Amino acid sequence: MSSTYPPLTPPKRLLLGPGPSPVAPRVYEAMSKPIVGHLDPFFFQVNQEIHALLNYVWGTQNTFTMAISGTGSAGMETAVCNFVEPDSKFLVFANGFFSDRISEMGKRQGATVIRVEGTWGESISPDAAREAILRERPTVVGYVTAETSTGAWNPGKAICEAAHEVGALVLADCVTSLGTMPINLDETGIDVAFSCTQKGLSCPPGLSPITVSPRGVDYLKSKTTVNRSWYFDLKLLLEYYEGSHRYHHTAPISMFYALREGLALIHEEGLENRFARHKRNSEAFAAGAEALGMPMLVAAENRLWPLQTPQIPAGISDVAIRKRMMDATGIEILGGFGPLAGKIFRVGLMGEGSKRENVLLVLDALEVALRAEGYAPPASGVAAAAALL
Numbered sequence: 066m067s068s069t070y071p072p073l074t075p076p077k078r079l080l081l082g083p084g085p086s087p088v089a090p091r092v093y094e095a096m097s098k099p100i101v102g103h104l105d106p107f108f109f110q111v112n113q114e115i116h117a118l119l120n121y122v123w124g125t126q127n128t129f130t131m132a133i134s135g136t137g138s139a140g141m142e143t144a145v146c147n148f149v150e151p152d153s154k155f156l157v158f159a160n161g162f163f164s165d166r167i168s169e170m171g172k173r174q175g176a177t178v179i180r181v182e183g184t185w186g187e188s189i190s191p192d193a194a195r196e197a198i199l200r201e202r203p204t205v206v207g208y209v210t211a212e213t214s215t216g217a218w219n220p221g222k223a224i225c226e227a228a229h230e231v232g233a234l235v236l237a238d239c240v241t242s243l244g245t246m247p248i249n250l251d252e253t254g255i256d257v258a259f260s261c262t263q264k265g266l267s268c269p270p271g272l273s274p275i276t277v278s279p280r281g282v283d284y285l286k287s288k289t290t291v292n293r294s295w296y297f298d299l300k301l302l303l304e305y306y307e308g309s310h311r312y313h314h315t316a317p318i319s320m321f322y323a324l325r326e327g328l329a330l331i332h333e334e335g336l337e338n339r340f341a342r343h344k345r346n347s348e349a350f351a352a353g354a355e356a357l358g359m360p361m362l363v364a365a366e367n368r369l370w371p372l373q374t375p376q377i378p379a380g381i382s383d384v385a386i387r388k389r390m391m392d393a394t395g396i397e398i399l400g401g402f403g404p405l406a407g408k409i410f411r412v413g414l415m416g417e418g419s420k421r422e423n424v425l426l427v428l429d430a431l432e433v434a435l436r437a438e439g440y441a442p443p444a445s446g447v448a449a450a451a452a453l454l
């Protein structure tokens with residue numbers, strides 16, 4: 066062990082996996098600015114800007130929007146522990162790793178969890194969703210908008226309409242969709258949505274934005290039970306951030322600076338431009354991967370824009386390819402989970418990472434690694450992608 070500890074020098078990486086994704090230089094700069102106290106008026110001003118900017122990106126007029134201290138799972142836990150009770154019937158659309166996590170959290174709240182099983186890599190069918198909700202008549206419904214474990218998008222409109230018909234609230238995981246794909250929260254009818262900072266918002270991990278519809282706020286106000294979680298109790302958090310500002314916990318100030326800056330960058334770019342950029346780069350990557358002989362797991366119309374899941378050619382080791390890419394170029398991509406382990410790569414082009422040059426870099430690194438492992442691609446991935454960019 067070294068006897069001196071010089072300043073940290075982390076290795077240079079290009080984060081093109083499912084997250085964390087690259088941090089925007091302006092976000093890093095904001096994080097190095099002097100902190101204020103967690104009761105300082107400047108902090109609450111930053112928080113108000115975050116509220117307004119998050120509403121813009123989510124597409125909502127909600128008055129209840131804030132950032133939970135913690136990663137995306139903290140937002141998920143907050144949504145579940147405030148809206149799912151031991152006497153709740155919690156219906157979860159289960160078609161990936163993260164919907165499994167939502168079901169597990171529901172079980173831990175003591176709720177009756179009804180899992181509507183879907184296929185990993187496919188979207189939830191609106192008709193099947195409606196039928197399941199009308200049949201089960203749950204009190205709360207959970208689903209993942211952008212399933213990062215598979216690369217599939219789940220449309221929410223039919224889920225929300227059916228849920229509201231039976232009086233249920235809808236919780237939606239927007240961890241990978243926020244800032245990368247249109248969510249249109251109010252139009253879709255989502256009641257509680259949560260996200261993270263380390264994917265589409267070009268910040269490090271550390272905060273979990275959350276927003277609650279007026280219907281969700283009414284539920285919170287009418288609730289007579291005391292939340293089993295103190296840290297994630299939205300009533301207490303609202304009092305700190307937007308009410309009397311009474312101390313609740315010491316907010317991680319530098320992360321709030323980061324989030325404010327990441328959101329300001331989205332506002333500057335404009336949502337439509339940002340979504341178009343993600344769509345264009347994801348389509349170019351998919352064309353490149355297919356040229357390399359790696360068909361995409363998800364049908365084109367159901368694919369995410371921030372994350373692609375090409376299938377690994379038979380006989381090629383997921384781990385060996387990723388190690389070669391990392392050693393040669395510092396590019397990080399990841400593999401699949403559960404039933405998709407060893408079968409897909411997960412390639413993220415999100416926020417600051419969704420760039421033409423990154424599409425070409427990752428395809429080139431993939432091709433070099435595949436060739437080194439003895440696989441001969443049928444065509445050039447870079448040329449196929451470049452033709453679309």
Ligand SMILES: Cc1ncc(COP(=O)(O)O)c(C=O)c1O
Pocket residue numbers: 083084136137138139141163209211212213214238240241261270
């Ligand atoms: C869809 C989805 N939900 C939840 C999470 C959990 O977020 P975190 O790892 O930030 O706690 C992730 C993380 O990748 C995710 O992709």
